[in-house]
Amino acid sequence: MFLLQVIFTLAQTDPLPSWNEGATKDAIISFVKDVSTEGSDKFVPKEYRIATFDNDGTLWCEKPLIQGLYVGYRVKKMAAKNPALRKKQPYKAILEGDKAYLHKLTEKDLVSLIIQTHTGTSEAEFDQDVREFFNTAKDHNGKAMHQLLYQPQLELLQFLRDNGFRVYICSGGTIEFVRAISQEYYGIPSEQVIGTRFKYLYKDSANINDLYRQPAIVSFNDKQEKPVNIRYHIGKRPILACGNEGGGGDIYMLRYSQGNTYPSLQLLVDHDDNERESAYAEKDNKSLNWAKKYGWQVISMKKDWKRIFPE
Amino acid sequence: MFLLQVIFTLAQTDPLPSWNEGATKDAIISFVKDVSTEGSDKFVPKEYRIATFDNDGTLWCEKPLIQGLYVGYRVKKMAAKNPALRKKQPYKAILEGDKAYLHKLTEKDLVSLIIQTHTGTSEAEFDQDVREFFNTAKDHNGKAMHQLLYQPQLELLQFLRDNGFRVYICSGGTIEFVRAISQEYYGIPSEQVIGTRFKYLYKDSANINDLYRQPAIVSFNDKQEKPVNIRYHIGKRPILACGNEGGGGDIYMLRYSQGNTYPSLQLLVDHDDNERESAYAEKDNKSLNWAKKYGWQVISMKKDWKRIFPE
Numbered sequence: 256m257f258l259l260q261v262i263f264t265l266a267q268t269d270p271l272p273s274w275n276e277g278a279t280k281d282a283i284i285s286f287v288k289d290v291s292t293e294g295s296d297k298f299v300p301k302e303y304r305i306a307t308f309d310n311d312g313t314l315w316c317e318k319p320l321i322q323g324l325y326v327g328y329r330v331k332k333m334a335a336k337n338p339a340l341r342k343k344q345p346y347k348a349i350l351e352g353d354k355a356y357l358h359k360l361t362e363k364d365l366v367s368l369i370i371q372t373h374t375g376t377s378e379a380e381f382d383q384d385v386r387e388f389f390n391t392a393k394d395h396n397g398k399a400m401h402q403l404l405y406q407p408q409l410e411l412l413q414f415l416r417d418n419g420f421r422v423y424i425c426s427g428g429t430i431e432f433v434r435a436i437s438q439e440y441y442g443i444p445s446e447q448v449i450g451t452r453f454k455y456l457y458k459d460s461a462n463i464n465d466l467y468r469q470p471a472i473v474s475f476n477d478k479q480e481k482p483v484n485i486r487y488h489i490g491k492r493p494i495l496a497c498g499n500e501g502g503g504g505d506i507y508m509l510r511y512s513q514g515n516t517y518p519s520l521q522l523l524v525d526h527d528d529n530e531r532e533s534a535y536a537e538k539d540n541k542s543l544n545w546a547k548k549y550g551w552q553v554i555s556m557k558k559d560w561k562r563i564f565p566e
Numbered sequence: 567m568f569l570l571q572v573i574f575t576l577a578q579t580d581p582l583p584s585w586n587e588g589a590t591k592d593a594i595i596s597f598v599k600d601v602s603t604e605g606s607d608k609f610v611p612k613e614y615r616i617a618t619f620d621n622d623g624t625l626w627c628e629k630p631l632i633q634g635l636y637v638g639y640r641v642k643k644m645a646a647k648n649p650a651l652r653k654k655q656p657y658k659a660i661l662e663g664d665k666a667y668l669h670k671l672t673e674k675d676l677v678s679l680i681i682q683t684h685t686g687t688s689e690a691e692f693d694q695d696v697r698e699f700f701n702t703a704k705d706h707n708g709k710a711m712h713q714l715l716y717q718p719q720l721e722l723l724q725f726l727r728d729n730g731f732r733v734y735i736c737s738g739g740t741i742e743f744v745r746a747i748s749q750e751y752y753g754i755p756s757e758q759v760i761g762t763r764f765k766y767l768y769k770d771s772a773n774i775n776d777l778y779r780q781p782a783i784v785s786f787n788d789k790q791e792k793p794v795n796i797r798y799h800i801g802k803r804p805i806l807a808c809g810n811e812g813g814g815g816d817i818y819m820l821r822y823s824q825g826n827t828y829p830s831l832q833l834l835v836d837h838d839d840n841e842r843e844s845a846y847a848e849k850d851n852k853s854l855n856w857a858k859k860y861g862w863q864v865i866s867m868k869k870d871w872k873r874i875f876p877e
Contacts, residue, residue, distance in 0.1 A: 302755055378797075421757075434801050444613055445801030446732075452798055457790040457818060464825035466797050479768040486689075486777050487763055488799065490745050490756030507768060514775035 270414040272561075273407040279559045282552050283411065286520040290494060291418040297518040301419040305493045307449075307485060307508060308412070310426035310433060312499040313524050314441065316403045318533045319394055322369075322428045328388050329372035370470045373429060374453065378466055385435040398564075404440060407560045408497075412441055415495070423493070425449045425485060427477045427504055449488045451476045477504040482511035492519075499524035500542035501535055509551055521551035528557040531564075581725040583872075584718040590870045593863050594722065597831040601805060602729040608829040612730040616804045618760075618796060618819060619723070621737035621744060623810040624835050625752065627714045629844045630705055633680075633739050639699050640683035681781045684740060685764065689777055696746040709875075715751060718871045719808075723752055726806070734804070736760045736796060738788040738815055760799045762787045788815040793822035803830075810835035811853035812846055820862055832862035839868040842875075 274280040289297035290304060311317035330349045333340055340346040345368060348356035360368075376384065389400050415422050424443055426433050430450035437443040454469040476484050485493065485508065496512035498505020500523055509521040523546045526535050536543070546553050556563060585591040600608035601615060622628035641660045644651055651657040656679060659667035671679075687695065700711050726733050735754055737744050741761035748754040765780040787795050796804065796819065807823035809816020811834055820832040834857045837846050847854070857864050867874060 302749075305757075430798065430801070438613075446616075446799065448801065455794045455797060457793040457822065459790075459818060459821050464821055466793060479770075482768040482777060483766045486766060487741065488757065490741070490759065507770060510770050510775055511768065 270417070271407065271410050273410055275559055275561050277559060279552055279554055282520070283414075283522070286495070286518070287414060287418050287420075290518060291420075299494055299517045303491060303494065303517055304415075304418070304420045305423065305489060305491050306415050306420045306495040306497070307423045307425040307481075307489075307493040307512070308408070308496075309498040309505045309508065310424050310428055310450075312501050312526065313497055313505070314405060314408050314412075314424070316405075316532060317499075317501065318526075318535070321400060321403065322432055324392055324394065324400075325385065325388050325432065326368060326372050328392060329384075332384075333372070366472060366475075369429070370453075370472065373432075374468045374470045376468075378431070378468070381431060381468070382435055385432055389436050400436075401440060402564055404565060405560075406562055406565045409441070409565070411497075412443070416442070420495070421447065423447045423449060423485075423489065425476065425481055425508060427451060427475070427502075429453065430476075449476060449481075449484050477502075479507045481505070481508040485511065494519045495522070496520075497522040497524070498542075499526065500537060500540075500546075501526055503537055503539075503541050506542050506545050509545075510549070513549060513551075521546075521549070522554055523551050524554045525556060527555055528560075528563065531562075532556055581728070582718065582721050584721055586870055586872050588870060590863055590865055593831070594725075594833070597806070597829070598725060598729050598731075601829055602731075610805055610828045614802060614805065614828055615726075615729070615731040616734065616800060616802050617726050617731050617806040617808070618734045618736040618792075618800075618804040618823070619719070619807075620809040620816045620819070621735050621739055621761075623812050623837065624808055624816070625716060625719050625723075625735070627716075627843060628810075628812065629837075629846065632711060632714065633743055635703055635705065635711075636696065636699050636743065637679060637683050639703060640695075643695075644683070677783060677786075680740070681764075681783065684743075685779045685781045687779075689742070689779070692742060692779070693746055696743055700747050711747075712751060713875055715876060716871075717873055717876045720752070720876070722808075723754070727753070731806070732758065734758045734760060734796075734800065736787065736792050736819060738762060738786070738813075740764065741787075760787060760792075760795050788813075790818045792816070792819040796822065805830045806833070807831075808833040808835070809853075810837065811848060811851075811857075812837055814848055814850075814852050817853050817856050820856075821860070824860060824862075832857075832860070833865055834862050835865045836867065838866055839871075839874065842873075843867055 271280055289295050290299040292298060308314055311320060327349055330346050334346060334350055341350060345360060392400055412422050422443060424433055424437060428450050430448055430452055433450050434445040434448045437448050451472060452474045454471040454473045455466045456469055457466050474480055492515040493512045494515055494517050496509045498508055512519050513521055523542060526533055582591055600606050601610040603609060619625055622631060638660055641657050645661055652661060656671060703711055723733050733754060735744055735748060739761050741759055741763055744761050745756040745759045748759045762783060763785045765782040765784045766777045767780055768777050785791055803826040804823045805826055805828050807820045809819055823830050824832055834853060837844055
């Protein structure tokens, strides 16, 4: 009697209520159940049930890029302290919203801008500043940052944890920026966040015992650098990796996962919903082409997600 | 009745049976109980109960240096394939046990030797080779590698885990070398090992999906680099850090831990037991001086450890 009740309850409980029924949802649920059921052909011991998720465009939106909003927030703060910046590019363009100028910035310009806005404070000050940003910032539609998370993915993270997975974020965003909200937004502790890293110096004296961020990025955690940092950080290939099309940055993480000797699943979020989010694609369509070539499961935001953002 | 039995059993069970009674053992047990008991003044939430341990000279012996033995093992293998090495220094000196020559090697020579012996294979081949070494190698006394672990420390690792700690190794040894045995020897999974890192390149094609170790070390995880890598890897300061005197390599890890806003404990193993292990000290005595200056708990191998190695 009791057992039947449990089975009945389980059958009634949908672990992914914001996902539409269909091949994608089926593939995810089957995979998770297979690898976590002892005796199954595809069973994977718990210590190898590792999942890695990209962040921008995969767990929350990337148009607008949230760390980009933070750059704007920092530039405003910096200009308030040092008004000369108002006349200096690219600060002037950012403060005035000069899109024509901003679109001409090269990747080198952008990296330099991230360095300028993300260094020069202690770690504790930086952390507090980022938290303040997350508590006050709004996007162009007036939405708070936590409203830009993808609700179906929050359910997927929980479903994985409920089945013995250890879930990591593997983001192109800088590591401390993501860590400031990883526990609160995703239930992912700081030690399970991999990201772009600044150079650090440790200083110790009678009054100082702290790390100081230097104006240099030592690892830009994108493309082929994602497998490298997963190797350093975890030392195991993930059995589930989830990224998104748009910048081509996640394809090597998915490939690396696919080289696992255990059964594995690769998921690629397709930004194809212009009504509820944004529709965009890569010029060469590489991520979607590789998904087809290598048999990755494509998540159509339009078809597979009942809703996109939290209520 | 049942509760009394449990209390009685707990009172009878010594979590650190290989530690002699005294101030060191008391300090460790009090600290661990304080930070893990809800309602205690010093209570630390579980997610912040992070401990970091150096490896060489802290969890296992460093005289001989086990990774040094592995270098010798590799050189023998390399010379078997390429006999020309027998006439080339420093390989010749290693193969012939020419101590006079070896003592003249600079740190740069040693790093170069590690690079030469630790690259040029795939990751899977390297891992298999290291495992073979651990299963077959003996030290100068004919002891197998797992017999060079410190038994009291194995008990401490378990005691910490039993009280909700997450325990990391933070080693000067290269990360994959330590990971090859971290689970089996210490119960510490690969994702909780921090170490010296080689440069990696990820290659992906129709036949290849792997990381390739390059002949360059990108982070030598010693001295000030330990706090830097703890920050990258964990994102939290440890509340317990344990190192050893001898090379001065752990003092910044202990200092970094001491900057925690939570209560913290610093432990420094003193190699003062020439009968059962080796007695040695730093020329400037820096680690022991800092221990005194900053109030770290010194572990005397001679006085505090009932036995040193496993039976």
